[in-house]
Amino acid sequence: MKNIVVQKFGGTSVRNLECMKQVLNNVRRPLAEGSKVIVVLSAMAGETNRLLALAKEWSATPDAAELDSLVSTGEQISVALFAMMAKDQGLRARSLLGFQIPIVSNASYGKARIESIDGARITEMLKDNDVLVVAGFQGVNEHARITTLGRGGSDTSAVAVAAALDARMCEIYTDVPGVFTTDPNMCADAKKIDRISYDEMLEMASMGAKVLQIRSVEFAKKYNVTVHVRSTFSDEPGTIVTQEDANMEAVQVAGVAYDKDQAQITLVGVLDEPGVCASVFTPIAERKILVDMIVQNPSREGRTDITFTVPRADLDQTLKLMEGLMPEIGYKALLSDKSVSKVSVIGVGMRNHSGVAAQAFRALRDENINILMISTSEIKLSCLIEDKYTELAVRTLHQTFLGQYQVG
């Protein structure tokens, strides 16, 4: 149905009565335009952490299914309070929990994946209601047990409901005005992006521009749901995340991102034999440590260097793993560096514009910033640099690619 708008509000947007009233104002906007509204809410800010702290007190290793049933009460409280307030204001509204729709997920408690949503049932309920208030973050599995979709899962709930209803728009409300070309705290020139493609948004989000959950963007891309990231506390339009179009390709670079949570490890003089990479990275993967960049030099005299990055918190554990591999792999030295960070330029236009990499390298060189590692994808160029240069590099790259550039 094209006259349905899905709106999602996070924990800070529903943290108290005043904020919920502001949410109600946002709900009234599409209502006034004749649309029905599905409001997806998170738990009130702090509530999920309160419940997790209780679980930790009650159990050293909380049962995953019980933990999901516990924390799902946070959203249940939000939607009940919001629905009763909306009814008080004369709106035809009711709350909907995951099991009531149902939003069916698999049984992976704590990080469940949505499998299906009964859009017909929601549509049926829209006959008697103008506002349906859906508990985000939660689903129900085939055993009628409550599941949760993982942190930030409410974004995914909203996009999934929008997909199930073929809604014309999924609005994700947050406490910032939209997605920026880079971190405004780091670069005063940062501008709000009016339109961005799913792929660019995925790269921006994974780089730390944490406005929108990665999984929800993947979902939006898969089901072609247009997402509008905007501020709860302003009527200004935010950022539209949508399918790539020709217009977007005219723009070389959409944004500049960075990630300070990087640590570098180098295995020097590894015997260059088949399977050596598997030997290095399998034990790391088994411990769920996320390896980001990987570089292997061409071998000389049968030996090579392998360099990769991991989150800083995982550095010590990863080094221990590598030390344990010494007899098997036979490297000559193990080096590591915690003082590194990654800066990236992102844009679908990079595919058709050669020279972005060269331009980026020149810009960094002009500021005497040494590049430690490079990795590239179709729409992204990332450079590992010394940590202390992060802010300078971001400002330099932003000025180079987005300084004169009119966004949109």
Added chain:
Amino acid sequence: MKNIVVQKFGGTSVRNLECMKQVLNNVRRPLAEGSKVIVVLSAMAGETNRLLALAKEWSATPDAAELDSLVSTGEQISVALFAMMAKDQGLRARSLLGFQIPIVSNASYGKARIESIDGARITEMLKDNDVLVVAGFQGVNEHARITTLGRGGSDTSAVAVAAALDARMCEIYTDVPGVFTTDPNMCADAKKIDRISYDEMLEMASMGAKVLQIRSVEFAKKYNVTVHVRSTFSDEPGTIVTQEDANMEAVQVAGVAYDKDQAQITLVGVLDEPGVCASVFTPIAERKILVDMIVQNPSREGRTDITFTVPRADLDQTLKLMEGLMPEIGYKALLSDKSVSKVSVIGVGMRNHSGVAAQAFRALRDENINILMISTSEIKLSCLIEDKYTELAVRTLHQTFLGQYQVG
């Protein structure tokens, strides 16, 4: 199944981690005897009131369905925490919410009546679990919406589950050792009752001996579930509430109860015409005011006096109603008294022992306590007296009927 024990714990019994550990000790007792255990829990003490306060802040007149969904989170939190603690301790346990069993109720939000419980599904789940932790107080209606059973509904949940499973025992844990022959705070001689019939318990409970919810006793009587009221914090047996047996009838009086929440109203010189009583009590009933005792004297010269009692909080409203009836009924005077209370002696043995009333009247007379009103049932004698004599009357009646009496 006869090897199932149902145990219910109230809010004070689950108010923190230490108390829940004590609950777990109580669960282990029947487990050690080879029984499976269904644990029915209330919300942690204070939680329901916290949620009701939130509702009040959010809405002047909270929608009843949303309110039920809101407050039901209290029990959801209790059962999740308890189940994860039990699993931590190596027990095969899981939580069950009202919709998961399901406990099907009608749609009277806030005071729903249980219509059916899927005992087969519970039995099925007992194959993989030794302890099922059921959220009390809640059900689900035919529209898949969460309902609550009203304050104290967890007792009813427990008895209803016991009935559905044909459990051998339903243990209601509380913070007192059992049901007493009278209020121990008023009478130092009060003794714990070992066995009491459903009917006696109903009269005791309605008199203010608030150990057990009246509705749960009605349920237990209807489905013949034996209830054991006992202390969470002691291994001592408490009070068994069960079918009447011959042994019980040997005891004239099971207990002495009182109710200080009484106010007396007299309509003097009412025209004694057909329908006058209906005219008096219909408007009172319409306002859900509970009339307790009613006395009408034989009429003289076509006029009579009607005296009745209502809860003190409803006195002013009831007097206004009566004033409004003046033109219709044409009484001569309207009298009222707030300083009255009711004392009662209760026992199934009274049916076969004449003389209980006379003995009670003599005992009160010997203490110069004037009797304002009298009402009787098969197993109960109630006297309205001046408020200030309540404690003396209770002690006197208790001494008269239960002073030398060995309970049980």
